[in-house]
Amino acid sequence: MHEFLVFTISGLTTAGIYAISASGLTLTYVTTGVFNIAHGATGMLAAFTYWQLAVAWGWPVPLALLFCVLVAAPLFGLLLERVVMRRLAGAPESTRLVVTVAVLVVLVSAAQWLWDPSTFRRTQGLFAGRGFEAGGILVPYNDVVVLGVAAAVAGGLWLLLHVSRAGVAMRARVDDPSLAILNGARPATSARLAWMIGTSLAALAGILIAPKLTMSAIPLTLLIVNAYAAAVIGRLRSLPMTFAGALVVGLAADYAIGYVPKISYGQQYLRGVLPVIPVLVLLVALLVLRASRLRGKPALAIREITPTPTWAGTGVFAAAVAFGAVIAATTLAKADLYSSTALWGLAIVGLSMVPLVGYAGRISLCQLSFAGIGAAVVSHAGGGSNPAALLAAAAVAAIVGAVVSLPALRLSGIYLALLTGAFAVALDNWIFQLPAFTVLGDQFALFTNGTLSVERFAVGPLDTTSDRAFFLTGAALFLAAVAVVVAVRRGELGQRLIAVKESPAAAATLGMNVRLTTLAVFTLSAALAGLGGGVYASAVRSTTPDAFSFFTGLTLLLIVVVAGVSSIGSGLAAGLLLGTAAVGSATGDDSARVTATVVGLAALALAANPNGLIPSVLRPAYEPVRRSPAVLAGSVGAITALWVLTLVDAVAPNVLPLGVLLVAVAAPLVARPLAGRAAATAGTEPAGRDEGLSGPLEWLGFDAPVGRADLDAIDARLALDTARLDTGPHLASGKTVGEARVGAA
Amino acid sequence: MALLEIRDVTVRYGGHVALREVTLGVEAGRVTGLIGPNGAGKTTLFNVLTGLLTPGAGRVLLDGEDVTRLAPYRRARRGMARTFQILELFGQLTALENVALATRLRRRTAAGERPDPGALLERVGLSAFADRRADTLPTGLGRRLELARALAVRPRVLLLDEPASGQDPDETAAFADLLGELADEGLAILLVEHDMTLVMRVCAHLYVLDFGTLMAEGDPASVRADPRVREAYLGTSTGTDPGTGTAGAGTLAR
Numbered sequence: 001m002h003e004f005l006v007f008t009i010s011g012l013t014t015a016g017i018y019a020i021s022a023s024g025l026t027l028t029y030v031t032t033g034v035f036n037i038a039h040g041a042t043g044m045l046a047a048f049t050y051w052q053l054a055v056a057w058g059w060p061v062p063l064a065l066l067f068c069v070l071v072a073a074p075l076f077g078l079l080l081e082r083v084v085m086r087r088l089a090g091a092p093e094s095t096r097l098v099v100t101v102a103v104l105v106v107l108v109s110a111a112q113w114l115w116d117p118s119t120f121r122r123t124q125g126l127f128a129g130r131g132f133e134a135g136g137i138l139v140p141y142n143d144v145v146v147l148g149v150a151a152a153v154a155g156g157l158w159l160l161l162h163v164s165r166a167g168v169a170m171r172a173r174v175d176d177p178s179l180a181i182l183n184g185a186r187p188a189t190s191a192r193l194a195w196m197i198g199t200s201l202a203a204l205a206g207i208l209i210a211p212k213l214t215m216s217a218i219p220l221t222l223l224i225v226n227a228y229a230a231a232v233i234g235r236l237r238s239l240p241m242t243f244a245g246a247l248v249v250g251l252a253a254d255y256a257i258g259y260v261p262k263i264s265y266g267q268q269y270l271r272g273v274l275p276v277i278p279v280l281v282l283l284v285a286l287l288v289l290r291a292s293r294l295r296g297k298p299a300l301a302i303r304e305i306t307p308t309p310t311w312a313g314t315g316v317f318a319a320a321v322a323f324g325a326v327i328a329a330t331t332l333a334k335a336d337l338y339s340s341t342a343l344w345g346l347a348i349v350g351l352s353m354v355p356l357v358g359y360a361g362r363i364s365l366c367q368l369s370f371a372g373i374g375a376a377v378v379s380h381a382g383g384g385s386n387p388a389a390l391l392a393a394a395a396v397a398a399i400v401g402a403v404v405s406l407p408a409l410r411l412s413g414i415y416l417a418l419l420t421g422a423f424a425v426a427l428d429n430w431i432f433q434l435p436a437f438t439v440l441g442d443q444f445a446l447f448t449n450g451t452l453s454v455e456r457f458a459v460g461p462l463d464t465t466s467d468r469a470f471f472l473t474g475a476a477l478f479l480a481a482v483a484v485v486v487a488v489r490r491g492e493l494g495q496r497l498i499a500v501k502e503s504p505a506a507a508a509t510l511g512m513n514v515r516l517t518t519l520a521v522f523t524l525s526a527a528l529a530g531l532g533g534g535v536y537a538s539a540v541r542s543t544t545p546d547a548f549s550f551f552t553g554l555t556l557l558l559i560v561v562v563a564g565v566s567s568i569g570s571g572l573a574a575g576l577l578l579g580t581a582a583v584g585s586a587t588g589d590d591s592a593r594v595t596a597t598v599v600g601l602a603a604l605a606l607a608a609n610p611n612g613l614i615p616s617v618l619r620p621a622y623e624p625v626r627r628s629p630a631v632l633a634g635s636v637g638a639i640t641a642l643w644v645l646t647l648v649d650a651v652a653p654n655v656l657p658l659g660v661l662l663v664a665v666a667a668p669l670v671a672r673p674l675a676g677r678a679a680a681t682a683g684t685e686p687a688g689r690d691e692g693l694s695g696p697l698e699w700l701g702f703d704a705p706v707g708r709a710d711l712d713a714i715d716a717r718l719a720l721d722t723a724r725l726d727t728g729p730h731l732a733s734g735k736t737v738g739e740a741r742v743g744a745a
Numbered sequence: 746m747a748l749l750e751i752r753d754v755t756v757r758y759g760g761h762v763a764l765r766e767v768t769l770g771v772e773a774g775r776v777t778g779l780i781g782p783n784g785a786g787k788t789t790l791f792n793v794l795t796g797l798l799t800p801g802a803g804r805v806l807l808d809g810e811d812v813t814r815l816a817p818y819r820r821a822r823r824g825m826a827r828t829f830q831i832l833e834l835f836g837q838l839t840a841l842e843n844v845a846l847a848t849r850l851r852r853r854t855a856a857g858e859r860p861d862p863g864a865l866l867e868r869v870g871l872s873a874f875a876d877r878r879a880d881t882l883p884t885g886l887g888r889r890l891e892l893a894r895a896l897a898v899r900p901r902v903l904l905l906d907e908p909a910s911g912q913d914p915d916e917t918a919a920f921a922d923l924l925g926e927l928a929d930e931g932l933a934i935l936l937v938e939h940d941m942t943l944v945m946r947v948c949a950h951l952y953v954l955d956f957g958t959l960m961a962e963g964d965p966a967s968v969r970a971d972p973r974v975r976e977a978y979l980g981t982s983t984g985t986d987p988g989t990g991t992a993g994a995g996t997l998a999r
Contacts, residue, residue, distance in 0.1 A: 495846045499835045506833035509795045510898050511821035511850040 005137050007258035008251070013143040015250025016150030017208045019243045021223065022230035023157055024201025026242050031170045031194035034085055034096050035236070035414055037421070038103035040224025042080075042199055043206025044217055045107050046073055048115050050207045051123050051215055061126065069204045077199030081192050084604055095610040097363050097417055098561045101554050102603030104221060108551065109597040111217040121215035123207075146208055153201065154243055161239075166193055218551055225425050226253070228418055229282035235289065236414070245285070253277045276430045279422040283407060286419055291410035307615070308494075309486045309568060316626060317569065318479050325475035327639070329468045331646050331656055337467045340580045344474025345371070345536025347575025348481045350560045351568060352528035355488055357557075358566035360521045361501030363417040366404070366424035368556055370397040370526045371533025372432060372548030378534035379452040387457040390477075390534045397530020398523045405522040409515040416518075424550040432545035451544050454537040470539060477535055478575070481528055482568050488524070497521055536579075552578075555596045558603040564612025567619075624671035631671040635663045748773045748933040749794065749825070749902045754803030756789055756957075763789045764800070764957045771902060773933040776924055778948035778965070780938065782978050785954040787937045788830055791904055794935075795827050796820050807902070822851060824901035828891040828908055830937075836880030840871055840890050843879050847897035865893040869923070884911035889920075902933045909940045921947050945969070953978060 025039045036042075046068050054064035084103060088096045115121070125142035132139055161167040170190045205227070206220060213219050226249055233245025256277045332340060349371045356362055374393035381389035404423050408416040456464045464470040488494050496517045499507040504514050537543050546552075559577050563570035577595055609616055625631050642659040645651045700706055747770025756764040764786045771777045779787055792798035794805060796817035805813045812820050835843050844862040851859075866872050869889040874882060879890060888908050895903060905924075909917045917940060924947045928934055938944050944951070944965070951968040953961040955977045961968055968974055 492846070492849055495835075495838060495842055498837050499846060502835040502837060503833040505797055505817075506829065506835070506894075507850075508817035509797070509821055509825075509827050510847045510894065511818050513816075513818045 002136060003258065005135070007254050009137070009139060009143055011251035011254030012247075013146045013250075014209075014212070014254050015247045016146045017205050018223075018226050018230050018250050019150050019246035020153050020201050020208070021205035021227035022234070022242045022246050023153060023239055024198040024205070025224075025227050026231050026234055026236060026239060027157065027170075027201070028194050028198035029231070029236055032085065032191045034088055034100060035418075036103075036198070037097060037100040037224060038107060039198070039202050039227060040206075041104040041107035041221045042073075042076070042202040043204075043209070043223060044220035045076075045111055045206070046203030047123070047206040047210040047215065047220055048111055048217075051121055051210070052115075055121070055123060065126075065207060068207060069200050073200040073203035074196040076203075077195040077197075078192060080199065081195035085195060086188075086191070091610055092361060093413055094357060094361050094363050095606055097414070098558065099604060099606055101365070102558055102600045102606070104224075105551075105554055105558060105596050105600035106604065108217050108221055109593055109600060112593055113597075115215075115217075117217065123210045123215060125211040142211075149204070149208075150243075153204075154239070157239055160197075166190070170194060222425055222429075222550070225282070225422050226278035229278040229285065229422070232282055232289070232415070232418065233285045245281075249278045249281050252281055273430055276426040279426045282418070282422045286407045286411065286415060289411060289415075292412040292415075309489055311486070311490075314482065314486045314568070318482065321475060321479060321572065323636070323639075325472060327643050327656070327660075329471045331643065331653065333653070334467070337471060341467055341471050341474060341539035342536055343539075343575040343579030344471070344478045345532045345534070345539050345575075346556065346579040347478050347571045348532030348535055349529050349571075350532075350556060350574030351478070351481050351485060351571030352525040352532060353557065353560045353565060354485050354568060354571060355494075355497060355521050355528075356525035357561070358564075358570075359489060359494060359497035359501065360518065362413050362518065362522070363420070363557075364522070364525065365417060365421040365550070365553060365557065366427070367525065367529040368533075368548050368553030369424045369427045369550075370401055370529035371536060372427065372545065373397050373400055374530030374533030375452055375454070375537035375543055375548065377530070378537050379454045387459055389457070390531055390538075393534035394527040394531040397533070398527035401526020401529075402519060402523045404526075405519060409518055416522075421550075424553055428545070428548070428550045432548065451542050452537060453542045454540075456538050456541070464538075474535055474539060477531070478572070481531065482571075484528070485568055493517075493520065551596075555599055558599045561606060562599060562602045562612060564614035564616070567612065567614040569614045569618070570612065573614075621668045624675035625667045628671045628674050631667055631674060634670075635667045638663050747771055748808055749935070750806040751790070751794065752804045752806065754790075754793055754800045754805070756786070756793060756798065756800050762957050764793070766803070767954070767957070767959050769952050769959065769962070771933045771935045772950070773901070774928055774931050775949040776928050776934045776936055776947045778936050778938065778944045778951040779954060780941075780944060780951065780978065781954035784956075786957040787954055788906060789957075790954070791827060791906055791935075791937065794904060795825060821898060821900075824899075825904070826895035826898050826900035826902070827904035828888065828895055828906055830906040830910075832884065832887045832891065834879040834882075834887055834890060834894075836878065838879055839876050840866060840879055840882065841875040843890060844893050844897045847894045851898045860897055860899060862897065865897055866890075868896070869893045870919070885913070885916060888912065892923075896927075900932065902935070903927065904935045904937075906937050907939065908936070909938055909943050917943055 021039065021043060025036060028039075029035045049072060050064055050068045053059040053067065054061050059067075080103070084099060088099060091099075125140060126145055131141050131143075159167075161170065166189070170193065205223070209223060210220065227246075229249050230245035231242050233248065234240075234242030253274070256274050260274060328340065329337065349367055352367055352370075353364070356364055356367075374397045377393040377396045378389045381392045404420065405416065408419040456470050458465060462469075462473075464473045488497075496507070496512060499512065500514055500517050500521075507517075508514050533548070536547070540547075556574050556578060559574040560570045563573035577599070606612075625635065639660055642651070642656050646653060646656045700710055749771040750769070752768050753766045754764055754768070755762070755766055767786075767790065769777075769779075779790070781787055789798065793800050796805075796812070796815060796819075800813065803813070804811055807820065807823055807825060810823075812823065815823075835846070838846065841862055844865050848859045848862055848865075863872070863875065866875055869892055871886060871889055871893065874886060874890075879887065882890060888911055892905070892908060895905075909920060912920060921943055924934060924936070928947075928949075936944065936948060948965055951962065951965050952959060953968060953971075953974050960977060961971045961974045963971075
């Protein structure tokens with residue numbers, strides 16, 4: 001009994017902290033429509049700031065606390081709103097989520113730059129752990145204060161939302177921003193207020209929870225999962241239910257800490273379960289939530305560029321990849337080649353996001369976890385020496401993916417993202433760390449003693465054990481995966497996916513089973529990720545769970561999205577950025593941290609251009625090269641010549657990469673004027689906006705009267721004439737209508 | 746017997762009653778009109794009919810079968826299709842792809858051949874725009890594309906939510922002819938529309954919805970003559986003979 005009370009008190013304290021955090025999360029979500037995945041990271045940053053002030057610089061505790069929560073945090077929230085979040089209005093939901101993931105990655109990287117992760121730090125609870133006796137139990141003052149603060153936050157938020165003008169405006173904004181504006185509210189003010197309060201609450205929660213954990217960036221950041229478990233119980237809407245949810249999560253977590261170690265059986269398997277209790281609560285909550293309504297098309301400010309890939313274009317891409325792979329395989333130094341073999345597996349994992357995130361517009365935060373499952377399968381299915389193991393990896397990942405997505409299929413996209421995030425954390429913290437267990441008499445260890453060893457496969461004449469052979473095999477496997485994704489996009493499934501993204505409501509009322517389609521794409525992308533994981537594991541031969549951590553997965557997602565998640569090239573970008581640096585030591589390694597920081601910062605710019613770099617920058621730049629045979633042949637010829645010279649040792653090895661870089665920069669510069677001249681002489685100017693007009697559209701009618709031909713061209717463009725339902729009796733009036741319209745415009 | 750019926754349907758949004766015990770039927774082979782001021786609950790009714798919204802009380806019957814608890818896609822496969830007041834096209838697909846995808850969404854087991862997407866575009870006058878991305882079409886054309894897409898699933902019941910808005914008078918006239926043709930082919934059509942000229946021209950039966958309650962029904966002439974309808978929706982016309990059909994566009998606002 002005594003023990004039960006102790007755990008109850010500490011559970012209530014934990015619950016209070018989660019409630020503070022979750023209510024901040026819910027407040028910003030309902031007011032601004034942005035679900036802030038970085039909420040926990042903000043709290044983490046606040047905890048470190050507090051540590052710096054109170055411990056390192058010796059400020060008095062109350063002063064440091066108040067400064068962090070009431071000064072630094074609101075200012076930071078204001079900055080966040082001004083620099084990042086404001087631009088997200090009108091962006092697709094997937095972009096909003098990804099941008100907050102970017103904030104998370106940047107904050108974690110920043111914290112790791114500022115506070116060296118290898119130093120041990122801790123903060124103390126308030127009142128240095130002192131307390132009072134009540135009924136034979138020591139009740140820490142800290143816990144009393146935390147509960148009081150949580151109650152004050154609840155009361156304060158209620159007063160804010162129901163009594164104050166600002167709060168009423170915030171609630172109005174949730175229902176209908178444009179209506180709120182018409183009625184005199186200033187949504188920008190509401191949003192700013194919401195971010196300030198939300199950030200303060202995140203900071204408060206971060207500082208209060210820090211003494212219960214070690215001061216380490218990632219665990220503190222992952223508290224977001226606990227907060228969003230509570231928020232999901234509140235349906236991301238209701239603050240009272242969010243507080244109730246926090247109570248469930250907090251008590252469950254602390255009872256688990258108290259009682260799980262007492263279970264006499266299977267202790268070694270349960271140890272890791274403690275950090276994932278909130279994940280389990282989240283799963284249960286998702287299962288009991290009522291299905292979301294199917295929504296129509298969101299009103300977007302940005303038109304998404306997603307050209308359907310052609311087989312010809314894919315052929316060019318494949319040829320370029322194969323050419324590059326052969327050059328790299330034959331010229332890279334042994335050590336460099338070994339560390340670059342990882343590239344292809346990660347490229348396939350990156351590619352797995354294209355159908356799911358790019359085509360269907362659903363976010364998954366656990367693709368790298370599926371890759372981890374794939375790696376484990378390859379390792380256990382014959383040690384990897386059989387290529388069928390790769391297929392098994394894809395199959396197992398597909399099954400796991402289907403099962404994981406099931407609870408969230410009834411719900412809107414954001415819940416799927418949350419569920420995948422929770423799943424990734426559970427795998428990262430628990431399943432991948434499990435010791436060996438026995439299933440049906442077979443000894444089975446996911447990551448045997450923390451590392452997986454995998455052999456490269458060999459079938460008949462195809463022996464991939466050498467780095468060079470495996471590098472080329474990896475490239476071939478990547479291209480096979482590319483072919484699958486292109487075929488999907490060009491087939492009926494691809495169109496279904498686009499339909500689900502564009503308007504679930506319309507798709508459903510036309511007879512599409514939206515859940516089944518979502519399940520299909522989630523399964524497909526999990527299978528690809530599993531395959532990628534298998535290829536990755538075979539490449540590096542020995543791997544640890546760290547390679548598949550939640551945080552690395554987020555970085556991978558960001559790279560793909562920055563590159564352009566609807567373009568197949570984005571997978572390759574992920575592979576090049578992560579696979580050629582040493583991913584194995586992602587935590588603490590400088591190069592990985594640089595990658596994470598740069599990618600995170602780049603992803604913040606997504607708010608302005610969610611289409612990504614490949615479709616909006618790279619493809620337009622290289623399109624003239626593809627169209628100009630002379631430049632194309634010249635570039636390929638130059639690189640081939642350099643390659644041959646390198647092979648016969650006529651030039652130093654580092655000339656080749658420089659040469660390739662030079663060609664890559666020079667080719668578009670040369671090709672653009674060439675393509676322009678060719679078009680001009682042939683008289684086939686690409687169909688632009690002034691096509692068919694006597695002059696530029698905006699100057700029409702200035703120098704000369706608008707001619708009949710111009711009017712007809714404009715009519716055709718505006719679809720005024722050709723598109724009549726019934727051209728018979730109305731044809732006569734068509735011209736005059738067209739004229740009147742243009743005149744009015 | 747009506748092909749599509751709703752009986753005593755009530756929908757509440759919090760304290761607001763969007764629909765109160767509404768009962769109506771849509772018969773095959775004719776156009777049924779549903780009119781009423783903005784906010785009367787017309788689109789809510791469509792959402793109930795198509796399954797996007799589950800009513801608090803009441804039943805939806807399709808060909809005598811209770812479909813109230815059926816998912817939207819199952820109802821669509823039983824022969825229900827709709828258009829949307831705010832366009833819900835698949836913007837990244839071309840006009841032709843929009844229609845072609847819809848033809849494939851109806852199960853193969855559905856009787857008959859799949860309609861030809863090109864022919865459907867032709868029918869609504871969009872052949873020239875087959876390869877245009879749907880989100881680049883002007884609203885009027887988008888509405889026609891939604892109609893073609895709805896026809897692509899070979900529906901028995903067609904629900905049209907303000908299909909004439911964004912179309913000019915000529916286009917609307919052609920559209921009225923098309924609706925007549927479709928009804929003659931045996932479709933049951935429910936038309937929500939503010940353009941009273943169109944409504945009076947094509948509808949064989951009218952329902953009037955006001956503040957979520959059904960306030961009148963009958964043939965167009967009797968509905969137009971109903972003093973309560975004139976009071977609530979059409980407006981009391983001064984100096985115009987209500988019988989001449991001029992109670993329309995100009996007097997819609999209350």
